[in-house]
Amino acid sequence: DSGVTQTPKHLITATGQRVTLRCSPRSGDLSVYWYQQSLDQGLQFLIHYYNGEERAKGNILERFSAQQFPDLHSELNLSSLELGDSALYFCASSVDPSGGPDTQYFGPGTRLTVL
Amino acid sequence: AQKVTQAQTEISVVEKEDVTLDCVYETRDTTYYLFWYKQPPSGELVFLIRRNSFDEQNEISGRYSWNFQKSTSSFNFTITASQVVDSAVYFCALSGGSGGSYIPTFGRGTSLIVHP
Numbered sequence: 001d002s003g004v005t006q007t008p009k010h011l012i013t014a015t016g017q018r019v020t021l022r023c024s025p026r027s028g029d030l031s032v033y034w035y036q037q038s039l040d041q042g043l044q045f046l047i048h049y050y051n052g053e054e055r056a057k058g059n060i061l062e063r064f065s066a067q068q069f070p071d072l073h074s075e076l077n078l079s080s081l082e083l084g085d086s087a088l089y090f091c092a093s094s095v096d097p098s099g100g101p102d103t104q105y106f107g108p109g110t111r112l113t114v115l
Numbered sequence: 116a117q118k119v120t121q122a123q124t125e126i127s128v129v130e131k132e133d134v135t136l137d138c139v140y141e142t143r144d145t146t147y148y149l150f151w152y153k154q155p156p157s158g159e160l161v162f163l164i165r166r167n168s169f170d171e172q173n174e175i176s177g178r179y180s181w182n183f184q185k186s187t188s189s190f191n192f193t194i195t196a197s198q199v200v201d202s203a204v205y206f207c208a209l210s211g212g213s214g215g216s217y218i219p220t221f222g223r224g225t226s227l228i229v230h231p
Contacts, residue, residue: 002162033218043206043221056218090160101148101210101217106160 003027004093004107012113018079021110025072025093031055032074033094033104034066038087049074050096081114088112117142119209121222128197129230136192136225138207144168147211149183149190150219155203166190168211197229 003026013019025032034046036059045058049068060066063081068074078085088109094102118141128134140149151163164174166183174181178195194201204226208219 002159042223045218048218058218088158092160101219103150103162103165104219105162106152108157108159111158 002105002107004091004105006089006091006107006110008110009108010111010113012115013081014115015081015083017081017114018077019081019112021076021078021089021091021112023074023076023091023093023107025074025091026105029093029095029105030072031094031096031102031104032068032072033092034060034074034076035090035092035106036087037090037109043090046076078112083114086112086114117144117147117209117211117220119207119220119222121205121207121225123225124223125226125228127228127230130198131196132229133193133195134197134227134229136194136205136207136227138190138192138222140188140190140207140209142209142211144211147209148217150208150210151181151190151192152206152208152221153203154206154224160206163192194227197227199229199231202227202229 005024007022030051033048036044046060047066048056066076090109091107092104094104120139147168149166153161180193182191204224206224207222210217210219
């Protein structure tokens with residue numbers, strides 16, 4: 001158990017819908033990262049938040065957005081869902097990136113299925 | 116740009132065999148970090164090891180060992196006396212660079228199947 005929690009574990013929805021994935025980092029970790037894992041694209045970085053502020057963006061679609069709240073939990077919002085958004089979404093946390101590449105600890109993931 | 120190549124897509128072995136998973140990386144950074152993660156069939160990503168570019172000592176942890184060679188830009192992972200529970204997808208990752216966010220680049224993963 002990494003100490004990172006993600007809810008829900010599974011999510012089935014229809015095209016065009018909007019969903020919210022939630023992540024709670026390990027106690028004391030200030031950074032939260034979101035990744036998408038699909039069979040054809042592998043593990044793709046989406047976005048990074050540090051202590052409530054956005055730090056870096058990766059291959060995140062405009063239909064997707066995220067935020068990190070004062071209690072450091074984070075939410076990833078996916079809207080206007082398409083079939084191709086079906087994937088495993090991971091959240092990871094680390095202590096502090098400013099001191100150098102820090103080890104990221106991953107949550108169990110949310111499996112999103114868009115029908 | 117950073118790149119991680121795991122050329123072995125899938126490896127199949129019989130229990131108790133030794134197996135080595137290859138990882139080759141590319142980076143222009145002089146300081147960088149390498150990682151290995153394990154993703155068992157249950158889906159979660161489990162951190163195994165982190166190594167910085169200044170530490171070329173090999174590491175052994177039980178049946179796991181890692182060989183880091185800067186000269187060949189490789190960070191290979193060996194499992195000795197493999198077990199069925201080692202069956203998983205293994206990812207190598209690379210972090211490094213300037214700026215406030217050190218985002219790792221992951222390889223495509225190597226699927227290891229250990230048969231009883």
